[in-house]
Amino acid sequence: MKIIKIPLRKEEVQELKAGDEILLSGIIYTARDQAHKRLAITIQQRKHLPLDLKGIIIYYCGPAKTPKGKIIGSCGPTTSSRMDKFTPLLLNSGVKGMIGKGARSKEVIAAIKKHKAVYFLAYSGCGALLSKYIKKATVFAYKDLGPEAIHKLEVKDFPLIVGIDSHGRSVYKN
Amino acid sequence: MKTISANKITKIVAELCIRANLVLRKDVLSLLHNAYLKEKNSRAKKILQAIIENAKIARKEKLAICQDTGLPCVLVEIGNAIKINGDLRAAINKGIESGYKKGYLRNSVIINPLLRGKPKYSPGVIHFDFVKGNKLKLTVLPKGFGCENKAQLRMFRPTAEINEIKKFILEAVKSAGPDACPPYVVGVGIGGTADYACFLAKKALLREIGRKGQSPSGTVPSELKGDLGIVLGLERELLYEINKLNIGPMGLSGKATALAVNVETFPTHIAGLPVAVNICCHALRSATATL
Known part of the structure; x- marks a missing residue:
């Protein structure tokens, strides 16, 4: 089991192989459908982004409400392929890693290879379990989107599987 | 009154x-346990363990x-x-x-x-x-919509062979692939109208899964005759075929691609044979009360 800290180091990312299991620690940002759409439009219009995308890891997640006394509610990954149409643009803007569930398009795999980025899988449908690895959670941007807002999460030993590595190899057979 | x-x-x-x-349904949890015990692929076993652990944490800590x-x-x-x-x-x-x-x-x-x-x-x-x-x-x-997004409907001809219907259902599971949180529970609605077949496929998810008579043997027992026999046979065969797809938990291979297949039928028109598939993730959730 590899232990990886954010920010990701270039050499470290290149050593990761599809199928590797890792434990990730550091800051990640959630973004799903509507946040992706907004980020993409902002980039296309060359306007000011609410966060610096350089080197960050995006988690495709819309958490449940936070119960009293908890850091965060259930917070597992959502289906990554819905973000495929925005991903090459975000990778081009500096995003280094993504966390989600399921397969990605050919275009996304090519963009991951081009930008030497990485796509991780989180245990899908295990949002209660995964909430235990989150040490801090705040709404960071697009608050009006509710659960689809960008949340800043501090994770500790977040268990992940490398889905697509920086060489474009995928853990899925097809 | x-x-x-x-x-x-x-x-x-x-x-x-x-x-x-x-609180995860008892029947779902029990089939997850069975799948865990039967699984030989070590990664698949580990994922199934995480799924079961997740259900325990959710219940104990009142988390979704x-x-x-x-x-x-x-x-x-x-x-x-x-x-x-x-x-x-x-x-x-x-x-x-x-x-x-x-x-x-x-x-x-x-x-x-x-x-x-x-x-x-x-x-x-x-x-x-x-x-x-x-x-x-x-x-x-x-x-959940990760799996609802994978629902499918096809209006077959009334002369369609059962194998064509099975193929359609298998293809629906294949196209959901790793995306919708396998191991799945597959709801199938056959008959009625286009909309009613979709409703039946959804309703099928409410029936207890893993009921007696449903085991992945892949054969139709000769003693099962009539409508129920056909439905039970179809459920068995489909479950057997689906679990040969090797999609597995999280789509990372393994035996457990589906926990169960539930088929519901309803009378239909002489000119048609609607078939709907509603795929559900491993977190098949429902609760009932009778007043």
């Missing part, structure tokens, strides 16, 4: 929303099993000797809203599907059915 107040319905629906989202607490689907069976004091639909939606808030569940409902906007808690999708008797049965099925 038995009278039930709208307030009581609101209260019960709220409780059902919380229970469904926090999945952050996608679904679009609340509600089935209402109203006895003919029941009188409801108040607006039933409004009472149910009020119950959804109050249960989702109280249970710290996610507001995932978009009021205008085209304009989008900030998500709300309700309305749910409500189906009403009228039955004999003096009971009111309420079932809440919070359906």
Whole structure:
């Protein structure tokens, strides 16, 4: 089991192989459908982004409400392929890693290879379990989107599987 | 005539929303355990263990099993000797809203599907059915959309062979692939109209899974004859075929691609044979109360 800290180091990312299991620690940002759409439009219009995308890891997640006394509610990954149409643009803007569930398009795999980025899988449908690895959670941007807002999460030993590595190899057979 | 107040319905629906989202169904948990015991692939075993652990944490710590607490689907069976004091639909939606808030569940409902906007808690999708008797049965099925997005409908010709139908269902599971949180529960609706077949496929998810007679042997036992026999045989064969696909938990290979296949049928037209598939993730959640 590899232990990886954010920010990701270039050499470290290149050593990761599809199928590797890792434990990730550091800051990640959630973004799903509507946040992706907004980020993409902002980039296309060359306007000011609410966060610096350089080197960050995006988690495709819309958490449940936070119960009293908890850091965060259930917070597992959502289906990554819905973000495929925005991903090459975000990778081009500096995003280094993504966390989600399921397969990605050919275009996304090519963009991951081009930008030497990485796509991780989180245990899908295990949002209660995964909430235990989150040490801090705040709404960071697009608050009006509710659960689809960008949340800043501090994770500790977040268990992940490398889905697509920086060489474009995928853990899925097809 | 038995009278039930709208307030009581609101209260019960709220409780059902919380229970469904926090406590995994016994039959689902039991088949997950079976799948864990049978799995030989070490990664698949580890994922199944995480899924079971997740259900335990959710129940113990009152956390939603999945952050996608679904679009609340509600089935209402109203006895003919029941009188409801108040607006039933409004009472149910009020119950959804109050249960989702109280249970710290996610507001995932978009009021205008085209304009989008900030998500709300309700309305749910409500189906009403009228039955004999003096009971009111309420079932809440919070359906996550990772898997709802994989639903399919095909209008077959009435002369279609059973193998064509099986192939369509298998292809639907294949196309869901790793995306919709396998191991799946596959709901199939056969017959009725286009819309009714889709409803049956959804309703099939409410039937207890792993019922007697459903084992992945892949053969139709000769003693099973008639409609039920055909349905049971189809369920067995499909489960067997699906679990040969090697999609496995999280789509990373393994035996457990589906926990169960439930087929529901209804009379249909001489010119058609509608078949709908509703795939559900491993977090198949529902809760029922009878008043």
